[in-house]
Amino acid sequence: MTSSTATNFRNIEQVFKFSFSNKHTWKTNYNTRKSMENCSRHVLKHLGPKFEIRKTDQSAMDYLYDTMVEHDASNSLFNRAKTSLQTALNFGVSRKKIFTDIREPHINAQGMFHFESKPEDRVPQPVIKKHEAEQMVKVAREHFGGNLADSIAISVYSGMGYDEWTQLQACDIHWGDVPFIWVGNRPDFTVKRNTRKRKIPLVGDLTGGNLIPILKKRYEDAVGTKIPLFGDDWNNADQHRREFNKVKTWCRINPKVTPYCLRHSFCTWLIQADVALPKVQKLMGHAQITTTMNYIHVADNDLANAIGRL
Template sequence: CKETLMKTKAMTLLTLSQRAWEKFWETSKSPASHASNVKKLLATLGKGRDIRKISTEDIEKACNTWLKEGASEKTCNRRLAALSRMLKWAERRRWIERRPYIERFKETGGRRRWQTDEEEAEMVRLLEEAGHPRYAQFVVFLAETGLRRGEALGLSWDNIDLDEGWIRLWVTKGGTPRSVPMTAKVFNLLVELSAPGVAGDYYGPWVSVKPSSFTDAWNAARKKMGLAGDSGFTPHCLRHGFASRLVQIGVSIVAVKELLGHAKIETTLIYAHLAPKNLSEALGEFERSRNG
């Protein structure tokens, strides 16, 4: 078997991912989510990487890169699961002799970190002071829409309906299109960005926002805020903040689920404990029904 492997032409990670896509994910329930994971694996490990030479150390370095970019441990685990499935299949097909050990993160169900109003305002101020006004606007946009960073970065002007005040998302992580209404702040921001002569953003509002550069600017501002050791204070906390505030003001969990684009209600239920008023009102209704 080893001799057969040695004579086999080297397969790249790109080729393996294309074959795995056709076999496992193309007709799955959430192809967009799988596509996102595979795309990130290719970008980090390299499209031309010989799959026989992918080591545990390479995978650990990739994880460190993702964490520095602001990915959660849960997101890293999804990417690792995709890589593990591809390499396990490659091992069975004898394209590799043995797949490397892949250690996944232990996920905790602890409190989701979200930004306070003061932290958000300070982040915006520091980004503007550092010469990143577009990044500051991007922070406001994420906080006011609850969009995933990747969803926001992928927006084109065709996705934005300024006449009706809606953002239309056709390709999402959950695989289901959704629409998100604009707040007045988001509407005014997009009107400003859509004005003729706004350099670098002819395709969409956030074309000039480069993920790695934005993460570096965020981390630099976070350090100035005295939050360098707060690993939970990432751009993704803006999405948690959006959801948390909605629940706290009494918006139904079902509506929050639709706005966030969660595939399962269980994902949205992590915010349910933030609605004590709703629970009190529900218990009051129960008590009144019992007392006639």
């Protein structure tokens, strides 16, 4: 079907170039730009750079989906690629470079492009075992440096994500009878929309035993300043991920494990230790209990142990 959309651009390559040159987040945010560049490559590869904007409708998205699936792309990857094109087109609309007709089925009431997403199957995140976490920290410290080892430890033994532990300052560490990390308590400490500020007690052999020595050393070096305890060690998440992957390969850990899986593993360990879900939710900072429930992994031996308690 040919749309009645009018445009100053002829093809989707031009609208992508315009967005990368003028859309603020695509220009200035490193992670967003890299993600959009990757997604746009898929769109341009399968639709072709000269694909006309006036033909960019739902049937074109169906064709894009079919061709991407033929090349073993997941529904999730298609949805991200589709969203990158939809975002670029709507940026063109907002800048009055593209003029749409709301009578078209793929144009919403605000005159913006809207394409259907494909259902995504939730794939469980890999979970590492405690001895694997210990091995990764040890190998990182011996072969890749203390900064990488400390970053793995703070994530896997506290459940904090990269965007949280890189913001930690000395004032976020509270020493006392029960020392704790206060995540998100500063006005300039940014937490994600679906995450809540929280206290993480530094107790027990796993969390306290592993993190207190690391935090004390970094605290002493940064007390009285606003220097991030860990953030200055890394330029961005991609750099950290590349170094993390070296340790993962060295230790022969599941290749699908990512830095985020460290947080995921910490949450899973809490659940496997029979910590009540509301407490796990609070420790992880989940806004909804349903998010916490997504972390539950029930193995066969867990089921056997449950029956054995009767």
